[in-house]
Amino acid sequence: MFEAAMTPYLHQTQNRIRVRSDYIQRNPKQVARVVSQLGRQDGVHEVTHRIYAGSVAICFDSRKVAVDQLIEKFEQLGWLSSAKDRDYIDSTIRRGAKTLLKGLAIGALKRAVGGPIVTAMSVLVR
Incomplete structure (x- = not known):
């Protein structure tokens, strides 16, 4: 990468x-x-x-x-041109989306199930 x-x-x-x-x-x-x-x-x-x-x-x-x-x-x-690496941009967007979705899923699970159990599970997942 x-x-x-x-x-x-x-x-x-x-x-x-x-x-x-x-x-x-x-x-x-x-x-x-x-x-x-x-x-x-x-x-x-x-x-x-x-x-x-x-x-x-x-x-x-x-x-x-x-x-x-x-x-x-x-x-x-081309030594002076600024590169906009497509793979870098795509992977950065994917990582950001993955982190956001994890956060939303953990938040929804905390609301549905309850705090302490989900908090312990979320620490293990990360």
Whole structure:
């Protein structure tokens, strides 16, 4: 199951840029291929891919590589788009509905049968 969607993050200095996003975290094989290509690009000194953090950091020579080109490449690759994972949304709704229905069922049972027995049963069910 996926965790909550992260907002894409971009941080840049004169000779370094770092991007962090859901896409990078969830597509490590595709990102690794791009990282390999970037590492061979003239003017790029180092590329660090942190799979679990969902980030890629690039150290480069700003005289040879334009930061705007890197950002444009990230956008084209989908690294800066915010993911709305359908499975995550569906599972969150299902969990919320299940919790709500349990609460309603226990409340109805308490009214129909009585307090202490139902309270003890509800503790065991959770």
